[in-house]
Amino acid sequence: MESSRNRIVILDTSVLISIFEKKIDIRDEISAEIGKAELLVPRSVLRELGKLYSLSKGSKRRLAKAAIDYIDSIGFKIIESEDEENVDKDLIMLAKKFDAAVATLDKELINKLRKEGIEIITWKNKRFKLV
Secondary structure (H helix, E strand, O other): OOOOOOEEEEEOHHHHHHHHHOOOOHHHHHHHHHOOEEEEEEHHHHHHHHHHHHHOOHHHHHHHHHHHHHHHHHOOEEEOOOOOOOHHHHHHHHHHHHOOEEEOOOHHHHHHHHHHOOOEEEEEOOEEEEO
């Protein structure tokens, strides 16, 4: 018997990179905050990470590569994008489509999500919190 459906959380580029900057397990962090959750990664985020890897140097490049490898190794569900060109707009559209929260550290995106009434998970007080 299933007690309740999993919540859905869409991961932004900034969160995927922060996993390696902060040395955290995103699955444990989100689970501790909201319970069981299905973590989704849009193709637009994968493309953005690919661009960071291709066009950046030094630590940004390493972090982008680590995030890409992590997505592959964990087997996060990859979802098709609604807007290929604008990642923020894509995240908003997908959050509405899947009735999902968005995990991000991007302050500009957080403001956009708030205006749209979308739940946000962000880094606050040394852990991820639903805000």
